[in-house]
Amino acid sequence: MTFLAxxxxxxxxxxxxxxxxxxxxAMEFSATHGMRNSYFVSRxxxxxxxxxxSFFLTLGLLQRFDLSYLYPFxxxxxxxxxxxxxxxxxEKLSARLAIGALxxxxxxxxxxxx
Amino acid sequence: MQNRPSGFGNPWLQLGLSxxxxxxxxxxxxxxxxxxxxxxxxxxxxxxxxxASPLVWWAIVxxxxxxxxxxxxxxxxxxxxxxxxxxxxxxxxxxxCWIFLGELISTLRWCGIGLxxxxxxxxAKPIAKMEERL
Numbered sequence: 045m046t047f048l049a050x051x052x053x054x055x056x057x058x059x060x061x062x063x064x065x066x067x068x069x070a071m072e073f074s075a076t077h078g079m080r081n082s083y084f085v086s087r088x089x090x091x092x093x094x095x096x097x098s099f100f101l102t103l104g105l106l107q108r109f110d111l112s113y114l115y116p117f118x119x120x121x122x123x124x125x126x127x128x129x130x131x132x133x134x135e136k137l138s139a140r141l142a143i144g145a146l147x148x149x150x151x152x153x154x155x156x157x158x
Numbered sequence: 159m160q161n162r163p164s165g166f167g168n169p170w171l172q173l174g175l176s177x178x179x180x181x182x183x184x185x186x187x188x189x190x191x192x193x194x195x196x197x198x199x200x201x202x203x204x205x206x207x208x209x210a211s212p213l214v215w216w217a218i219v220x221x222x223x224x225x226x227x228x229x230x231x232x233x234x235x236x237x238x239x240x241x242x243x244x245x246x247x248x249x250x251x252x253x254x255c256w257i258f259l260g261e262l263i264s265t266l267r268w269c270g271i272g273l274x275x276x277x278x279x280x281x282a283k284p285i286a287k288m289e290e291r292l
Contacts, residue, residue, distance in 0.1 A: 048203070052203065064289075065289075065292055068289075068292075099205070099221075100204055100205035100206055100208070101203075101204075101205060102187070102205065103187065103191050103205030103206075103208035103214065104202055104203040104204055104205035104208070105205075106187055106188050106191035106192070106205075106208075107191045107192065107194070107195035107196065107197060107202055107205070107207075107208070108195070108197050110188075110255065110259075110261045110263075111184060111185070111187075111188040111251065111255045111259060111261065112251075112252050112255035112256070112259075112261045112263050112267060112271070113267065115184065115248075115251050115252065115255070115271075116252075116270060116271050116274040118248075119248075119274040119277060119278055122277075122278065122281055122285050125285055125288055125289060125292070126281075126285070126288070128292060129288040129291075129292060132292060133288070133291055133292065135288060138284060140280060140281065140284060141281050141284050141285075143277075143280060144277045144278070144280035144281030145277065145281065146277070147273050147274070147276055147277030147280065148273070148274050148277035148278065148281075149277075150270075150273050150277075151269075151270045151271065151272070151273030151274035151275075151276075151277060152270065152274060153270070154266055154267070154269050154270030154273065155266075155267050155270035155271060155274070156270075157266060157270075158263075158264050158266040158267035158270060
């Protein structure tokens with residue numbers, strides 16, 4: 045795997061997770077403030093743009109790698125969420141999460157060597 | 159989970175459909191991307207040339223269908239319950255690569271996939287709870 049491919053995998057995952065969280069925030073906001081406001085529309089627009097970026101980068105990667113090679117990298121999204129939760133929610137890392145993150149990381153290392 | 163609709167509106171059926179749509183869309187995306195692959199062309203890193211394949215468009219339809227099903231599921235089943243169940247797709251996709259796409263998966267890659275699947279199963283519930291609060 046080249047550095048460029050790894051970079052695109054990371055960008056594709058980060059944009060996907062960010063889009064999910066931004067869209068979730070927008071939907072929560074719409075429940076109390078409705079959908080006809082600039083906050084909701086701008087958040088949905090940002091979410092859709094990020095999802096589109098993630099989709100096309102994945103499509104570019106799929107032209108070069110097996111799906112069985114690329115798919116396990118999606119496990120990294122769990123690690124991004126854990127880091128984000130630690131920063132935003134000041135969440136402590138439980139033993140279960142730490143072991144899970146280690147297993148996922150080890151698995152991805154093995155897949156990337158294959 | 160009260161007042162659950164029955165028939166096609168059954169949220170468990172919709173959860174299953176959502177998983178099947180994700181699974182099928184991943185395989186179609188790979189097939190479609192391979193059809194139009196131009197690895198020597200730097201522009202193809204953007205993936206936009208993938209739109210030339212009809213299979214990619216079918217995959218997009220399935221992604222939208224899975225998204226709609228998923229939103230429907232979340233009206234009736236808590237994320238911390240639905241999300242871990244939906245991760246069964248992590249097992250289905252590598253099997254689909256092997257069975258339907260004919261990808262040659264080495265023992266090393268199977269071991270890596272196994273570790274990722276096991277790790278995801280372990281963290282699915284706490285991750286769903288974090289996502290709910292984020």
